Amino acid sequence: MAHAHTHADTAYLQAKRHAYQLVTTHKWADAARGLSQLSGDHRFEANDWLSLAIANVHAGALPAATDAARRAVAHDPRHLRALQVLTISLLEQNRWHEAAAVFEQQSDNAEAQASFDFLVNQGTTMWHLKRHHEALDAFLKAMAIDVADASLHFRLGLVLKDMKDYNAAAESFLTTLALQPSRLSARLMAIHMRQYACDWRDFDASCTAALEAIQELRHRDADAAEGATFALLGVPHPPALFRMVAEQAANFHSGQIQPLPPQTRARDASGRIRIGYLSCDFHNHATAQLFVEALEHRNTRDFEVTLYSYGKDDNTPMQHRVRRACDQFVDMRTMDTRTMAQRIHADGIDVLVELKGHTQDSRLSVLAYRPAPVQVSFLGFPATTGMRCIDYFIGDAVTTPLSHAAHYTECIAQMPHCYQPNDSQRTRPAPSDRLQWGLPKHALVLGCFNQSFKLTPDTFGAWMHILQAVPNAMLWLLHDNPQATANLRLEAKRHGVDPDRLIFAPKASVSDHLARLPLADLMLDNWPCNAHTTASDALWMGVPLATVIGETFASRVAASLLTTVGLDELVFANASEYEAGVISLLQQPERLQGMRARLERERSTSPLFDGARFANDLESLYRRMVERSRAGLAPEVLAAAG
Numbered sequence: 001m002a003h004a005h006t007h008a009d010t011a012y013l014q015a016k017r018h019a020y021q022l023v024t025t026h027k028w029a030d031a032a033r034g035l036s037q038l039s040g041d042h043r044f045e046a047n048d049w050l051s052l053a054i055a056n057v058h059a060g061a062l063p064a065a066t067d068a069a070r071r072a073v074a075h076d077p078r079h080l081r082a083l084q085v086l087t088i089s090l091l092e093q094n095r096w097h098e099a100a101a102v103f104e105q106q107s108d109n110a111e112a113q114a115s116f117d118f119l120v121n122q123g124t125t126m127w128h129l130k131r132h133h134e135a136l137d138a139f140l141k142a143m144a145i146d147v148a149d150a151s152l153h154f155r156l157g158l159v160l161k162d163m164k165d166y167n168a169a170a171e172s173f174l175t176t177l178a179l180q181p182s183r184l185s186a187r188l189m190a191i192h193m194r195q196y197a198c199d200w201r202d203f204d205a206s207c208t209a210a211l212e213a214i215q216e217l218r219h220r221d222a223d224a225a226e227g228a229t230f231a232l233l234g235v236p237h238p239p240a241l242f243r244m245v246a247e248q249a250a251n252f253h254s255g256q257i258q259p260l261p262p263q264t265r266a267r268d269a270s271g272r273i274r275i276g277y278l279s280c281d282f283h284n285h286a287t288a289q290l291f292v293e294a295l296e297h298r299n300t301r302d303f304e305v306t307l308y309s310y311g312k313d314d315n316t317p318m319q320h321r322v323r324r325a326c327d328q329f330v331d332m333r334t335m336d337t338r339t340m341a342q343r344i345h346a347d348g349i350d351v352l353v354e355l356k357g358h359t360q361d362s363r364l365s366v367l368a369y370r371p372a373p374v375q376v377s378f379l380g381f382p383a384t385t386g387m388r389c390i391d392y393f394i395g396d397a398v399t400t401p402l403s404h405a406a407h408y409t410e411c412i413a414q415m416p417h418c419y420q421p422n423d424s425q426r427t428r429p430a431p432s433d434r435l436q437w438g439l440p441k442h443a444l445v446l447g448c449f450n451q452s453f454k455l456t457p458d459t460f461g462a463w464m465h466i467l468q469a470v471p472n473a474m475l476w477l478l479h480d481n482p483q484a485t486a487n488l489r490l491e492a493k494r495h496g497v498d499p500d501r502l503i504f505a506p507k508a509s510v511s512d513h514l515a516r517l518p519l520a521d522l523m524l525d526n527w528p529c530n531a532h533t534t535a536s537d538a539l540w541m542g543v544p545l546a547t548v549i550g551e552t553f554a555s556r557v558a559a560s561l562l563t564t565v566g567l568d569e570l571v572f573a574n575a576s577e578y579e580a581g582v583i584s585l586l587q588q589p590e591r592l593q594g595m596r597a598r599l600e601r602e603r604s605t606s607p608l609f610d611g612a613r614f615a616n617d618l619e620s621l622y623r624r625m626v627e628r629s630r631a632g633l634a635p636e637v638l639a640a641a642g
Contacts, residue, residue: 012038012041012043015034015037015038016035016038016048018034019031019034019035019038019051020051022034022055023035023051023054023055026058028055028056028058028059029055029059029061031051031055031059032052032055032056032059032061032064035048035051035052035055036052036064039052039068039071045075046072046075046076046079046082047072049068049069049071049072049075049082050068050069050072050079050081050082050085052068053065053066053068053069053072053082053085053086053089054085056068056089057085057088057089057092060336060338062089062092062093062336062339063093065085065089066086066089066090066093066095069082069085069086069089070086072085072086073086073102077105078106078109078111078112080109080111080112080115080118083102083106083109083112083118084115084117084118084121086102087099087102087103087118087121087122087125088121090102091121091124091125092336093334093335093336093339094128094310094333094334094335094336095334096125096128096129097129099121099125100125100126100129100131103118103121103122103125103126103138106118113141114145116142116145116146116149119138119139119141119142119145120138120139120142120152120155122138123135123136123137123138123139123142123155123159124155126138127155127158127159127162130162132159132162132163135159136156136159136160136163139152139155139156139159140156143156148179149179150176150179150180150183150186151176153172153173153175153176153179154172154173154176154183154185154186154189154227156172157169157170157172157173157176157186157189157193160172161189161193161196164196164481166193166194166196166197166199166481166483166484167193167197167199167483169189169193170190170193170194170197170199173186173187173189173190173193174186174190177190184210184213184214184217184225184228184245184248185225185226185227185228185231187206187209187210187213187228188210188227188228188231188232188235189227189228189231190206191203191206191207191210191231191235192230192231192234192235192453194206195234195452195453195454195455195456196451196452196453196480196481196483196484197452197481197483197484197487198452198455198460198483198484198487198488198491199483199487200456200457200487200491203456203457204457207235207236207237210232210235211235211237211238211241214237214241214244214245215241217244217245217248225245225246225248225249225252226249226252227249228245228249229242229245229246229249229357229358229383229386230358230359230360230381232245233382233383233528233529233552233554234453234454234456234528234529235528236456236458236528237528237552238551239404239407239551239552240406240407242383242384242407242552243384243386243406243407243408243409245386246358246383246384246385246386246387246409247386247409248386249358249386250364250385250386250387250388250409253364253365253368253387254365254368254387254388254389255365255368257365257368257369258369259368259369259370259389260341260342260345260369260370260371262373263345263348263372263373265346265347265348266348267348268304268348270301271302272301272302272303272304273302273303273304273350273351273622273623273626274303274304274306274347274348274349274350274351275303275304275305275306275349275350275351275353275622276305276306276307276308276344276347276349276351276352276353276372277305277306277307277308277326277353277355278308278340278344278352278353278354278355278356278363278366278367279307279308279309279310279311279354279355279356279380280309280310280311280312280356280361280362280363281311281355281356281380282307282309282311282319282322282323282329283311283312283313283314283316283318283319283322284314284316284318284319285311285318286533287355287379287380288318288319288322289318289423289426289510289533290379290420290421290422290423290533290536291322291355291379291421292318292321292322292325292423293421293422293423293424293425293611293614293615294421294611294614294615294618295322295325295326295615296321296324296325296611296615297611297612297614297615297616298325298615298619299615299616299619300327302619303619303622304327304328305325305326305327305328306326306327306328306329306330306347306349307322307323307326307328307329307330308330308332308340308343308344309329309330309331309332309333310331310332310333310335310340310361310363311333311361313331328347330343337363337365337366337369338369340363340366341366341367341369341371342369342371344366344371344372345369345371345372349371349372350372350373350374350626350629351372351374351375351376351622351625351626352367352371352372352374352375352376353376353377353378354366354367354375354376354377354378354380354385354390355378355379355380356380356381357377357380357381357383357385358381358383358385359380359381362380362381364385364387367387367389367390368387368389370389373629374391374392374622374625374626374629374635375389375390375391375392376390376391376392376393376394376410376413376625377390377392377393377394377410378393378394378419379394379419379420379421382399382529382532382552382553382554382557383552383553383554384407384408384409384410385409385410386409387409387410388409390409390410391410391411391625391635392410392411392412392413392625392635392638393408393410393411393412393413394413394414394415394419394618394621395412395413395414395415395419395553396414396415396416396417396418396419396560396640397414397640398418398549398556398559398560398563399418399419399553399556399557399559399560400412400414400419400553402414402637402639404551405637407552407553410635411635411636411637411638412637412638413621413624413625413637413638414638414639414640415614415617415618415621415640416607416617416640416641417564417607417608417613417614417617418560418561418563418564418607418608419560420532420536420557420560420561420608421611421614421618422536422540422608422609422611422614423611424609424610424611425611426510426514426540427510427511427514428514428540428541429511429512429514429515430515431515431516431518431519432512432515432516432519433519434519436516437476437503437505437516437519438503439474439476439503439519440474442472443472443473443474444470444472444473444474444521444522444586445473445474445476445519445520445521446463446466446467446473446474446475446476446520446521446522446523446524446582447475447476447477447517447519447520447522447523447524447538447543448463448475448476448477448478448523448524448525448526448531449477449478449505449513449517449523449531449534449537450478450526450531450534451478451480452478452480452481452484453529454526454529454530454531455484455488455526456526456527456528457491458527458575459526459527459575460488460491461495461575462575462578462579463475463524464491464492464495464496464497465579466524466579466582466583466586467497467501468495468496468497469579469583470583470586470587473501473586474501474502474503475492475501475502475503475524476503476505476519476520477502477503477504477505478504478505478507479504479505479506479507485504488502489502513537514537514540514541517537517538517541517543518541518542518543520538520543521543521586521592522543522544522545522546522582522585522586522592523535523538523543523544523545523546524545524546524582525545525546525547525548525558527547527548527550527555527575528550528552528554528555529554529555530547530554530555530556530557530558530559531545531547531557531558532554532557532558535547535557535558535561536561536608539561539562539565539599539602539608540603540609542596542599542600542603543596543599544567544570544592544595544596544599545558545561545562545567545570546570546572546578546581546582546585547559547562547570547571547572547578548571548572548573548574548575548577548578549571549572549573558571559571561608564606564607564608565598565599565602565606565608566598566602566606567595567598567599570585570595620641621638624638624641625638
């Protein structure tokens with residue numbers, strides 16, 4: 001018996017030695033396999049579990065890494081390295097609540113609370129959970145350890161942004177830039193924060209400096225542009241530079257990801273095309289509000305629709321409506337991006353439609369795995385993603401004219417009417433009363449309910465010229481945040497306009513907001529980032545909108561909406577034509593009334609508010625994409641059928 005026991009010991013030690021050689025040579029998958037085979041032995045200790053966890057992290061087996069790290073922590077609850085591996089594996093899987101529980105259990109662990117990395121991960125977790133004060137506290141503790149870490153200041157800026165302290169957020173991004181001058185995202189986010197606050201000090205100079213920095217972008221690190229793309233939408237820029245930034249950000253998302261092999265799942269026996277939509281906005285969110293009716297009118301005979309969701313469960317009527325409008329709903333909240341891609345791939349999806357782009361909480365990395373043969377960007381992000389793994393970008397003849405093909409890494413795919421879906425089933429409440437919202441009974445009310453970051457000195461200057469020319473006009477704006485409201489009043493005064501002619505509307509429920517829109521005589525659009533959902537809301541409630549069309553998708557959305565409802569006369573080529581056109585219209589009340597009457601008619605007949613027609617047009621586009629793919633043909637520009 002003693003001989004057998006010794007032999008077993010020798011075999012165990014040899015196997016362990018071999019597994020650790022695989023660890024030291026970074027053959028992670030083999031190391032994980034070898035250590036896992038030994039893990040049932042009573043001699044498998046805390047450090048062995050930790051090594052197994054680390055090997056699994058590197059091998060991309062994150063659930064297994066989490067289990068092994070938990071075993072290591074169970075052996076030694078204060079082991080900092082084991083705690084780090086456990087929390088990192090949880091963060092990589094977006095298992096934020098589980099990670100938060102680990103951090104909370106270590107609040108009295110002096111070694112953990114003195115660890116820069118531990119505190120940064122704790123702050124990041126609390127930020128994702130929207131526990132902003134706790135995130136702030138963790139980041140400030142980390143800053144006491146290393147005040148010169150640029151990325152930490154950037155993370156702090158993101159927390160302050162979400163707390164709507166835009167001035168402090170701008171300072172954090174400027175500090176990041178001082179520590180890391182190549183970080184374009186910090187430069188643009190500082191401008192973006194000041195735009196939220198309508199603090200336009202040195203706006204032109206800051207924008208010029210940002211555009212010059214973009215010209216140098218090709219020589220930068222991959223993460224220099226991460227986070228920059230959305231901020232750039234509100235800054236005047238040539239589309240070629242936006243594409244450059246998007247491509248750089250796409251490199252960050254794609255990294256060293258290797259695409260999955262071609263699908264092997266058989267096609268649906270009925271011949272149905274499988275469509276997958278990827279988003280975190282399948283709840284009471286603008287994306288769902290716009291898209292729900294088109295989903296409800298899908299062709300169930302020819303298409304199977306799966307929603308891949310990694311967003312919150314808010315239990316609202318909108319969320320239930322969206323879920324009912326699909327064949328399958330897959331909750332991906334606690335999956336890492338590779339696991340998400342593997343699930344989509346295994347489901348045999350023919351067309352994967354990404355609805356977020358470069359916006360907060362997007363998981364663009366999923367598409368880098370190429371889980372579907374056709375991949376599409378649609379609705380959520382008004383510009384190219386820069387991702388070569390995305391084949392098509394859905395627009396229309398106004399937002400994406402074929403002459404703009406060079407602005408996109410994707411192939412343009414045009415809808416025959418406006419790219420933006422709308423819901424004709426939504427409420428259309430009776431107009432509320434002007435007195436309820438503090439509006440003068442007999443004034444001309446010019447409205448704009450866009451977020452404050454979309455306002456620029458050029459837009460606001462045009463509005464002030466209009467108010468100067470039309471003495472009985474008032475400007476009705478959204479009270480987005482106190483900093484913006486105060487700064488806009490000061491800007492009005494600087495333009496020689498009485499600040500009391502600016503009236504600020506509080507945020508309201510969807511039905512209350514829709515009910516107040518008809519109280520405006522005319523909606524005024526902003527540029528270079530137009531009204532999008534807010535524009536179609538106004539048109540739905542019968543209120544005309546005046547816009548300036550630009551060269552970017554984001555600056556052409558309102559023009560597309562207006563063209564679709566037959567009001568392209570309100571699309572102007574530049575600010576001076578916009579000013580003159582609006583002033584002329586306000587001096588012709590019968591013409592303005594005629595436009596409102598036309599909108600009333602269009603509401604029941606226009607393609608803009610026809611969900612069934614939109615669904616059919618969108619599915620026709622998907623068919624064309626799939627036919628090319630199945631024929632072995634590369635994606636190509638798909639002009640609007642007609």
